[in-house]
Amino acid sequence: xxxxxxxRPHVDISVDGIRWSVPAGSSIAAAFVASGHPGWRQTRxxxxxxxxxxxxxxCFDCLVTVNGTRGVRACLTDVREGDVITTERGSGFAGxxx
Amino acid sequence: xxxxxxxxxxxxxxxxxxxxxxYYLARAGLKVAVIERGAVAVGTTGAGEGNxxxxxxxxxxxxxxxxxxxxLWRRLGDELGPDAExxxxxxxxxAAGPEERRQLDDFAAAQAAAGVEVRTVGHxxxxxxxxxxxxxxxxxxxxxxxxxxxxxxxxxxxxxAARDLGAELRLHExxxxxxxxxxxxxxxxxxxxxxxxxLVVNAAGTWAGELAARAGLALPVLPRxxxxxxxxxxxxxxxxxxxxxxxxxxxxxxxxxLEISTVVEATVSGTVxxxxxxxxxxxxxxxSMKIVGTLxxxxxxLFPVLAGVRAIRFYRGFRPYCPxxxxxxxxxxxxxxxxxxxxxxxxxxGLAPATGHLIAQIVTGQTAPxxxxxxxxxxxxxxxxx
Numbered sequence: 001x002x003x004x005x006x007x008r009p010h011v012d013i014s015v016d017g018i019r020w021s022v023p024a025g026s027s028i029a030a031a032f033v034a035s036g037h038p039g040w041r042q043t044r045x046x047x048x049x050x051x052x053x054x055x056x057x058x059c060f061d062c063l064v065t066v067n068g069t070r071g072v073r074a075c076l077t078d079v080r081e082g083d084v085i086t087t088e089r090g091s092g093f094a095g096x097x098x
Numbered sequence: 099x100x101x102x103x104x105x106x107x108x109x110x111x112x113x114x115x116x117x118x119x120x121y122y123l124a125r126a127g128l129k130v131a132v133i134e135r136g137a138v139a140v141g142t143t144g145a146g147e148g149n150x151x152x153x154x155x156x157x158x159x160x161x162x163x164x165x166x167x168x169x170l171w172r173r174l175g176d177e178l179g180p181d182a183e184x185x186x187x188x189x190x191x192x193a194a195g196p197e198e199r200r201q202l203d204d205f206a207a208a209q210a211a212a213g214v215e216v217r218t219v220g221h222x223x224x225x226x227x228x229x230x231x232x233x234x235x236x237x238x239x240x241x242x243x244x245x246x247x248x249x250x251x252x253x254x255x256x257x258x259a260a261r262d263l264g265a266e267l268r269l270h271e272x273x274x275x276x277x278x279x280x281x282x283x284x285x286x287x288x289x290x291x292x293x294x295x296x297l298v299v300n301a302a303g304t305w306a307g308e309l310a311a312r313a314g315l316a317l318p319v320l321p322r323x324x325x326x327x328x329x330x331x332x333x334x335x336x337x338x339x340x341x342x343x344x345x346x347x348x349x350x351x352x353x354x355x356l357e358i359s360t361v362v363e364a365t366v367s368g369t370v371x372x373x374x375x376x377x378x379x380x381x382x383x384x385x386s387m388k389i390v391g392t393l394x395x396x397x398x399x400l401f402p403v404l405a406g407v408r409a410i411r412f413y414r415g416f417r418p419y420c421p422x423x424x425x426x427x428x429x430x431x432x433x434x435x436x437x438x439x440x441x442x443x444x445x446x447x448g449l450a451p452a453t454g455h456l457i458a459q460i461v462t463g464q465t466a467p468x469x470x471x472x473x474x475x476x477x478x479x480x481x482x483x484x
Binding site: 044058060071091093094096097098 | 229230330331332333334335337368403407408410411
């Protein structure tokens with residue numbers, strides 16, 4: 001009988017103020033999908049849900065704010081213990097409109 | 099036009115110029131087929147910015163063509179609908195110092211005499227027009243007639259309108275030769291067969307010289323590479339197409355070396371496009387982070403607010419230029435039935451409707467509203483010795 005794989009280590013992150021425990025080494029996008037949230041960003045005009053689009057850094061659909069840095073591509077960024085992640089609404093530059 | 103052909107005209111190329119030719123020919127009642135080796139607007143057109151400019155043109159044949167084209171674009175805005183993203187936003191050319199400003203004012207005065215709408219803007223007035231513009235600029239000129247369009251959408255919409263009028267669109271089919279009979283055009287041979295027609299329009303963009311060669315004719319259309327940087331989407335922070343006065347000198351330059359001027363504009367989707375580099379390196383598609391970095395840095399100097407904005411991608415393409423920087427529009431006397439509509443360099447999007455309109459006027463035997471002589475395909479021939 002084969003050995004059971006040892007449980008994967010988890011890290012704790014905060015998503016919009018809620019604590020999530022997610023597998024270490026996942027991308028932030030994978031953490032969202034695995035946690036049952038396929039659409040975490042809203043489009044600027046029609047507030048449609050967006051999440052993992054291309055999965056390889058090209059489409060910029062999966063943007064999140066990580067530890068205060070806006071516009072991070074969730075598909076290319078791994079979760080780290082203690083990350084504070086907030087989902088984004090709009091462009092993040094609304095205050096600069098003329 | 100022989101009744102034996104299923105089509106009156108074959109247009110080669112489904113970029114913005116080919117699309118405009120197709121549109122105006124179809125509207126003139128001709129049976130048109132467009133043949134494109136790739137997809138719609140994936141070559142020269144898709145690598146552009148969507149410039150519709152009178153501001154960068156000195157008085158002369160190209161300016162006349164641009165003025166005609168601006169009038170046609172205004173109508174096209176209604177005909178094609180909002181998806182073309184045609185914006186009559188105006189262009190703002192800025193001068194860094196007093197000497198540059200004086201040259202710009204002289205240039206604008208000559209343009210005004212040729213019928214271009216110009217408005218001189220002093221140092222203080224710049225900020226009213228563009229609140230995020232850098233300090234310390236000497237002044238500028240506002241060109242209210244300048245416009246911007248989403249060129250790929252505009253090409254697709256013109257082709258759709260032409261198709262509704264009966265035009266046939268054949269994508270992923272390459273023209274391999276121009277067929278002739280009795281010394282004139284009889285059709286085209288293609289990768290999947292062929293098509294007979296008494297008239298063929300070469301609208302192959304940067305590859306128009308290569309296409310002419312397939313008809314055994316020399317046509318000096320050459321590639322000039324340009325990079326464009328794209329930012330993340332922003333709310334509207336930049337109102338006009340804003341560029342530095344040295345852009346005009348660089349466009350007209352005969353130098354083979356790298357020239358970089360600063361052109362910054364927002365799009366309907368929110369991204370800001372940053373140009374413009376020009377260099378003659380053949381069809382080399384290699385990325386240059388040095389050029390991309392320089393473009394970004396210059397844009398930040400013009401609009402310091404962009405320092406906090408990400409560039410999300412860049413693209414590059416080839417502007418089809420001729421040695422005299424004028425397009426090639428008209429019948430090729432060397433092969434009756436062959437017409438050219440190419441060589442517009444960085445102005446092809448802006449000049450496309452005028453080009454399509456002129457081609458339709460020629461084909462239907464009507465008088466063109468501007469002189470065609472400066473655009474004659476035969477102008478590059480060595481004069482024959484007596």
